[in-house]
Amino acid sequence: MHAPATAHDLFAAYEAVRAHWPTCPVAAGWQRLPDLAALAPQFDAFCLDAFGVLNIGQTPIAGARERLAALQRLGKPVLVVSNAAAVPSAQIVERYQAMGFALPAQQWLTSRDVMVQAMTRWPMRRWGVVAPAGTDVSDLPAGTLVLNDAHADWDAVEGFVLLSALEGDAATRQRLRDALRRHARPVLVPNADLASPHESGFRLEPGALAHWLQQEAGIEPQWFGKPFAPIFAAALQRLGLEAAPQRVLMVGDTLHTDVLGGRCAGMATALVVGQGASAGLPWTTAIARSGIVPDYVIDRI
Structure with a gap:
């Protein structure tokens, strides 16, 4: 097992395991936009991936904190939906607050949270x-x-x-x-x-x-994490939008987790291609090859 060297290698690795991934209807097409500014009025809530959307490693992505502040000024609920699971979510919240993201614990949902909730219900x-x-x-x-x-x-x-x-x-x-x-x-x-x-x-x-x-x-x-159903069901429940998933925009940098999972949950989706897992990826080819079609393609949030 070796880490992929490029975004193209990561895409190929995801394609190799597609048989184990969820399936859902393909979107009709996508719209190209620079960022979320034009989309903010169109949706009731936003689910954002963390790595590749808000930060790369310990470095915040330029403009991410400002976009979060703008969405909050508009009164748009924002929920960070992350597969980060190596540590308890409280520690993740602290790390992002140290990077300058004003996101309290109630605006975070990690795949570890979803798993722990399931474990407490089992024998x-x-x-x-x-x-x-x-x-x-x-x-x-x-x-x-x-x-x-x-x-x-x-x-x-x-x-x-x-x-x-x-x-x-x-x-x-x-x-x-x-x-x-x-x-x-x-x-x-x-x-x-x-x-x-x-x-x-x-x-x-x-x-x-x-x-x-x-x-x-x-x-x-x-x-438990993206692209699988448990984390998306928990996100919609947290937002109180179980009956209207189409009013939620899932934003992420990976076709096979963020976009695929969001689409299967009934959400609208936006693929971030300016940084993160899709940076450097020939994304038009990737969309065509995978058949995973976002509603929007943006450079950054």
């Missing part, structure tokens, strides 16, 4: 978290542990939560695969992204590990 189970040592799991059910190299831990847990892609850690990846081959158990994946953009390039995300496990161990992961 008690001893979960093993695939993540680096010291990972904060205080928001997960009692008894959850971060797996280490102890062989017994891998066989004793009753299910796995993927919070890491185990990039560069082939030994641990194989240990997880072997444990699932010996005894199939639920595998929860809050972050379905294959990779995310950072200042230094793309980094693998847990979705890449989950797809590898599908091939290597024959498991069917339980997905």
Whole structure:
């Protein structure tokens, strides 16, 4: 498993796993706009991706904070809908506030939040978290542990939560695969992204590990993040627009997660191509090849 080198490589990786992705009707076409200014009056609420739309790594994208302020002045509800799941959402909110984004916790919905809510409704189970040592799991059910190299831990847990892609850690990846081959158990994946953009390039995300496990161990992961339904249903519920998803605009930088998931949820969608996962991608070709058609294509928010 290696991180994609370019946006084209990431697009190809998503296309390779399309059989496992949701399907929904194709939009008739898209409209090209520079940003969200002309769209602000047309929608009742906005769902925004975080990485690639608000920031790249620890660097805010120019104009993003100002656009958020403009939408708030118009009285438009804004909800950041993110696949970020490595840490509890409270820590993510703090990180973005440190970058100057005036977004309180109630304006955030992460795929980890959605997963944790589901876990609290299920019978008690001893979960093993695939993540680096010291990972904060205080928001997960009692008894959850971060797996280490102890062989017994891998066989004793009753299910796995993927919070890491185990990039560069082939030994641990194989240990997880072997444990699932010996005894199939639920595998929860809050972050379905294959990779995310950072200042230094793309980094693998847990979705890449989950797809590898599908091939290597024959498991069917339980997905919670974009493009899958649970996070979009939670977003519409949070906004109070379950009955009118078409009044919500989902804005993101990835066709296969933000746009596909938003369309399947009945939302209007806008693809950001000026930065993030689609920067440098021949997006007209990508739209035609994938059949994932946004309603709008914008350079930035």
